[in-house]
Amino acid sequence: MYTATTIIPYTVSMLPDFFAPDAQLVAEEIGDGNINYVYRIKDKDSGKSIIVKHAENELRIYKARFVGTERNRIEYEVLELQRKLAPDYIPELYLYDEENNNIFMEDMQGYENMRYELCDHKIFPHVAGHLADFCARVYMNTTDMVVGAMEKKELVKRYTNVYPCEITERHVLTEPYQDLDENGVCPENDAFMRKMIYENEELHARVGVLKDRFQTKAQALIHGDLHTGSIFVTPERTCILDPEFAFYGPVGYDTGNVIANLIFAYANAGVTMEDGSEKAIYIDWLLQTIEEFTDEFRKRAIAVLKENSTDLMMQSDLFFDLYLDDISLDAAGYAGTELIRRTVGSSGVRDIAGIKNESAKARAEKICLDAGILFIMESERFRNGKDYTDALKLL
Amino acid sequence: MYTATTIIPYTVSMLPDFFAPDAQLVAEEIGDGNINYVYRIKDKDSGKSIIVKHAENELRIYKARFVGTERNRIEYEVLELQRKLAPDYIPELYLYDEENNNIFMEDMQGYENMRYELCDHKIFPHVAGHLADFCARVYMNTTDMVVGAMEKKELVKRYTNVYPCEITERHVLTEPYQDLDENGVCPENDAFMRKMIYENEELHARVGVLKDRFQTKAQALIHGDLHTGSIFVTPERTCILDPEFAFYGPVGYDTGNVIANLIFAYANAGVTMEDGSEKAIYIDWLLQTIEEFTDEFRKRAIAVLKENSTDLMMQSDLFFDLYLDDISLDAAGYAGTELIRRTVGSSGVRDIAGIKNESAKARAEKICLDAGILFIMESERFRNGKDYTDALKLL
Numbered sequence: 001m002y003t004a005t006t007i008i009p010y011t012v013s014m015l016p017d018f019f020a021p022d023a024q025l026v027a028e029e030i031g032d033g034n035i036n037y038v039y040r041i042k043d044k045d046s047g048k049s050i051i052v053k054h055a056e057n058e059l060r061i062y063k064a065r066f067v068g069t070e071r072n073r074i075e076y077e078v079l080e081l082q083r084k085l086a087p088d089y090i091p092e093l094y095l096y097d098e099e100n101n102n103i104f105m106e107d108m109q110g111y112e113n114m115r116y117e118l119c120d121h122k123i124f125p126h127v128a129g130h131l132a133d134f135c136a137r138v139y140m141n142t143t144d145m146v147v148g149a150m151e152k153k154e155l156v157k158r159y160t161n162v163y164p165c166e167i168t169e170r171h172v173l174t175e176p177y178q179d180l181d182e183n184g185v186c187p188e189n190d191a192f193m194r195k196m197i198y199e200n201e202e203l204h205a206r207v208g209v210l211k212d213r214f215q216t217k218a219q220a221l222i223h224g225d226l227h228t229g230s231i232f233v234t235p236e237r238t239c240i241l242d243p244e245f246a247f248y249g250p251v252g253y254d255t256g257n258v259i260a261n262l263i264f265a266y267a268n269a270g271v272t273m274e275d276g277s278e279k280a281i282y283i284d285w286l287l288q289t290i291e292e293f294t295d296e297f298r299k300r301a302i303a304v305l306k307e308n309s310t311d312l313m314m315q316s317d318l319f320f321d322l323y324l325d326d327i328s329l330d331a332a333g334y335a336g337t338e339l340i341r342r343t344v345g346s347s348g349v350r351d352i353a354g355i356k357n358e359s360a361k362a363r364a365e366k367i368c369l370d371a372g373i374l375f376i377m378e379s380e381r382f383r384n385g386k387d388y389t390d391a392l393k394l395l
Numbered sequence: 396m397y398t399a400t401t402i403i404p405y406t407v408s409m410l411p412d413f414f415a416p417d418a419q420l421v422a423e424e425i426g427d428g429n430i431n432y433v434y435r436i437k438d439k440d441s442g443k444s445i446i447v448k449h450a451e452n453e454l455r456i457y458k459a460r461f462v463g464t465e466r467n468r469i470e471y472e473v474l475e476l477q478r479k480l481a482p483d484y485i486p487e488l489y490l491y492d493e494e495n496n497n498i499f500m501e502d503m504q505g506y507e508n509m510r511y512e513l514c515d516h517k518i519f520p521h522v523a524g525h526l527a528d529f530c531a532r533v534y535m536n537t538t539d540m541v542v543g544a545m546e547k548k549e550l551v552k553r554y555t556n557v558y559p560c561e562i563t564e565r566h567v568l569t570e571p572y573q574d575l576d577e578n579g580v581c582p583e584n585d586a587f588m589r590k591m592i593y594e595n596e597e598l599h600a601r602v603g604v605l606k607d608r609f610q611t612k613a614q615a616l617i618h619g620d621l622h623t624g625s626i627f628v629t630p631e632r633t634c635i636l637d638p639e640f641a642f643y644g645p646v647g648y649d650t651g652n653v654i655a656n657l658i659f660a661y662a663n664a665g666v667t668m669e670d671g672s673e674k675a676i677y678i679d680w681l682l683q684t685i686e687e688f689t690d691e692f693r694k695r696a697i698a699v700l701k702e703n704s705t706d707l708m709m710q711s712d713l714f715f716d717l718y719l720d721d722i723s724l725d726a727a728g729y730a731g732t733e734l735i736r737r738t739v740g741s742s743g744v745r746d747i748a749g750i751k752n753e754s755a756k757a758r759a760e761k762i763c764l765d766a767g768i769l770f771i772m773e774s775e776r777f778r779n780g781k782d783y784t785d786a787l788k789l790l
Binding site for chain 1: 539540544545547548551552557560561564568569572573597599600602603604606607610611612613614706707708709710713714718721
């Protein structure tokens, strides 16, 4: 760990040519996640800046939890690979200091955290297409059929990400379904949560299947934590950060997470905005974004595979349809687990937890839980974007 | 590679106490596979013997194909682990010589190759139960939910088996569907093969899905080549050898292979035995064996998971049913790919290729191809043993 003072000479020693020799540098720690430390070092006069992302062996928010530093190397290498496959969405990388677990990268000045922007009910007309494009390029281009099964087996080993996966298996796919002190919803949803989440045997079995799939399905090099807090936006551009949970896993885990996080924004807007045309337009844009992301991802994924699949058995339209149907099935399930864990579990999101009016918050929670349960119990129904938005409109 | 002469002093040097100092040793190379060399060294007087299994970097039958020797270490370690989990079915291991890629193990005297025995229409009343027990113990006890997801990730890396998997991906899951010189069936099946195997687009897409699953589904430490030629039997006991293709893959690949290989014997008996009570009894035993293996595996797998699953989300009867349904789905598909590749492809089996009467052979081929196509195209239908035998009776 560094202080604002120690990070400056360290950065200059690592990248002596980055700042002018006489630059007046200032630094601050700007991380708001649960895991790492993020420093911004800035030249006060020119405004030029750099980000240093630092990993310790223990979780930032819970020092007793060992998580190792391997994730830092993985994050750097995954960012490198993602930048090769989808350069529009990934910051420039300057250096990796393996010894001290530090990634030096571009400061995405002018970009805002997408979750915060959605909570402010801002519209980003291009973000659905950008995210679909990113997912299609990065995930499809890391499958067996594109990289080749031999090379891919090496990649699976290289990106085995033990501790972050354990965090997901525990916090996303187990604990939200257990009657634990750290779980909880608004009082008016408590009975519903107990009955429909804690005591819902069929739901548990289906989440068990999703957990098993998370542990066994080495489909593509996924981001592993693709929520709207990992996405940074300007009106024109989109940047995807923080792939420290990356590993070879089910593509639907990521695409489902995107859908779920758009639904948090949808629930937020639904209960916090005043009725009127502004709300109608915003809700409409969110639903359209869910549809566009879902359908564009499918379309672009097939286009990438069509162009790049080298496998003789995996080149027909029918195969691509079966392949994407399978990803859709996973996406629905994992959209469900994300909706539930962020609502019930210990990792709340600003979109819901930040709603001040308690009865509005309770309504938002209920939308998320209803949607989550539905997506898990009836995953087969959710193939196209419209399948999601039709269901949301009925909640 | 060794000669019958060089293997003796080498074996004595590695295991100086195994044979008596004055033993008169003889050796022969007894391997009949495509890949390795197998030596039996025997004390002429006492009859005491040992097996040395040796791997070279190249395939035995095709020296230009590099396959490495990693599979030899994997085979040894997998045999060790299988012997721990299912000791009744695995030979005793004496030593592994990593430098020279040699496994020293028990000579299973008195056991016969199951494929040869089935071709001789011999009955083994216990073999279905033994195979079901072996599969349930070894595969279920190597899943995430039993070994724990962290430990299992290490096992996946340890048992990444690049070249053997590539052989399966190529010879089982690709080439049988391509119009290649080395493929072929009896002349009367040629048109059928071209239309229903080479030019069957839906079949190709579904085999593509099975190939993808083979490459991505790290479910359990499977054998990887569990055909009846890897199984050795006495009237009372069963021994499973040659796990050099072992890796973390779909359990249904192995169980489907067992089913397919029983069907080769069924097709053989159907077309080569004379009608009468002996044939009726034998066919009946084979069908019963298919049913018993399928249903006992399911029952025992659930029993193992019930006892050993440590995952809170994976402990209910409903979860186990979903989990085994998924394995059944895979099993049907891979039973299909095994039936097709052994009939059409370059790795024929004695049960079919060994039928001397050409028209009988053609009928046997047709049974295997019809069954194979059906299992792949309608995998969902094959959950219980009876689903298979009902379908076979209609062919």
